[in-house]
Amino acid sequence: MSQAPQYERRHKVCVIGSGNWGSAIAKIVAENTASRPDMFEPQVEMWVFEEQVEVSKKHKLYDASSEIFQGKQPLTKVINTLHENVKYLPDIRFPDNLHANPSLEDTVKDCTMLVFNLPHQFINGICDKLQGKILPFARAISCIKGVDIVDGKVTLFSESIGKKLGIYCGALSGANIATEVAKELYSETTIAYDPPTLDSKGPSPVGSFTNLQDALKTSFKHKDTSGALANVHLVPMPSEYPPVDHAFCKALFHRPYFHVRLVNDVAGVSLGGALKNVVALAAGFVDGKGWGDNAKSAVMRVGLLEMVKFGMKYFGETVNPKTFTEESCGVADLITSCAGGRNHRCAKLAVERGVSIDEISQQVLNGQMLQGTSTAKEVNVILKNDGVEDEFPLMTIVNRILEGKATVDDIPTFIER
């Protein structure tokens, strides 16, 4: 395949976030931009929330002459010297073209693709700071797991980002334990990317305009279901750049050890990453009881179908059941989470020790809230409001068990109803 540039300009990509998963994704992105110079500018900026870290002299890339070993140093400086995020992704070598940057504004400058991968509670604040700083025709991919469910309303993080910044944002999610991905152990992921059709041109793909002058603000039919994007105006990608489409997403994220499949179902991809945590609690309860592998796979199967049902009920026709039953973000992520994710582990321990799951998460996670418990609670608010708890017996009984209103022994009978 020829890699001679066919377009006048190349895409510039940045990663916003540098935790465990953020660093692992930044490594992948930088590997790909380096290998496709026809399509991408190789250099990838990764925004790092600056903090002071001390680098252990046991560090395997230790070079005594470096000043980074003298007391506390800024994390960005450490990363750019060692090519390693010693704090959040230790022992993994970054490519040289990945550059840690403490300045948000500098990180996103001239970028046509923003990859978001930071804790969800920071999204709004970061997007506020980015307003007016990004290219108006930029696109984004959110790697933030799950969805935001507050007071009975489901919001996709990709929608929040898209709305705040006035750009289109897709979603990446899959069976992706970050440290395994960082070690280049084989895994898969799912990317949902489905920018809306531009009204003024009819159903023309993003990127089909002839030059920057044509890149007028154009209102589009929103495809999201919460209405978050209804009033956003999308600026087409100038035709100087390679189009941002499924092939683009694959070029940016696919690696020999990280296989990407593209879908159009942003809601399904995002929901999978949230609802699987509730199912993982059920699987953990069952494992804690020692009911065996039949019972575990049964609650996983029932949970998978309730995930599909929830998606279809609340995201209507935009959701494809196959996103849950056939993609990495669905069934595979569920399997991985039920094999040894923290929700599963804590639920199992809670049953084995006969204490509440909150008590376990205090002990095991230093009081960090489990995602599954808050999701189970918020999902239940929705189901109860709509009077449809009966249609989602597994989600419902998980919440009742968490509330102390039912026991694990009630699960089979409750599901049977």
Next chain:
Amino acid sequence: MSQAPQYERRHKVCVIGSGNWGSAIAKIVAENTASRPDMFEPQVEMWVFEEQVEVSKKHKLYDASSEIFQGKQPLTKVINTLHENVKYLPDIRFPDNLHANPSLEDTVKDCTMLVFNLPHQFINGICDKLQGKILPFARAISCIKGVDIVDGKVTLFSESIGKKLGIYCGALSGANIATEVAKELYSETTIAYDPPTLDSKGPSPVGSFTNLQDALKTSFKHKDTSGALANVHLVPMPSEYPPVDHAFCKALFHRPYFHVRLVNDVAGVSLGGALKNVVALAAGFVDGKGWGDNAKSAVMRVGLLEMVKFGMKYFGETVNPKTFTEESCGVADLITSCAGGRNHRCAKLAVERGVSIDEISQQVLNGQMLQGTSTAKEVNVILKNDGVEDEFPLMTIVNRILEGKATVDDIPTFIER
């Protein structure tokens, strides 16, 4: 719900087979016939291949006065005395209405429902002996796992039984480790039951004839894909009996701890139980390498989709993809098998110890052949004949690894093609 009999006659049920899984299913069936006297004669005969066994005096139901403790005794006598299959399902109490019977002819006498649950290599011989001994309008359910693939031809066990006996036979399969089911630990299963439409009456359900005199032999449109039933004449169930339909199957097999879902897709239910063993080998290989939970769920997901694809390709429109992706016989059985089934375990050990899987099965299974290895080989004959190995990369590479022509490290690249 009233249980007053609405029909003149009740169904008589027998179980043919009394191994580990046969005994577990017989227990379930007997529990249900006892609890639904409106529909079933309570007594269930279970055919036992007679052998002499010695009962340990440590047996928990030990009664020194009983002659069954004097030296070797017939297995049927032991079962009928202790209400336990001490040899194949020890420590599980059978209901009193389950009766072990060494005579095939006596077991099936007057039975309207035959439940087959014996090692598949005995099917033909047993069916030969049953010819002319069963009610012509009997129906059957096969609980025999998997399918028979020989020389590039896939045969469903339910079809072999149906053809041999001239009756309709459905299939039961699911995430059902027998000892867990026998202990009444919660699990699920899938039953496929879809008798063909009778030609002479048009699309009339089985059981709609008014009396035995109407129960003439009637040719029917076969629904099987191998053509095995094409020349079979189906005798309608006399209307004196409750109809044998999905509700009947549920009444016979569903328990509070054994949840039954009914489908029409006999081929899908049967294929799931065979093909999952090939995927379990792949999962075991990956686990043996220590590639982690992402990689394991990835090969399981890829395998699940190849199971669907295989079903659609070779069983055409009779197969429903959802049988694989949503039912116990599909995704759940796959999960259970990849969690700790023998195919997974042996494949994992083979990689860990750096020896062939045949060597491991010699050591671990006393030379018993693994189902996954023979299925992988037979599936490959089909794929190779049709020149479609490329469409089934996971099934193909598993076979190549077994043949020593590829290594586990090749899996990600091979799947990526």
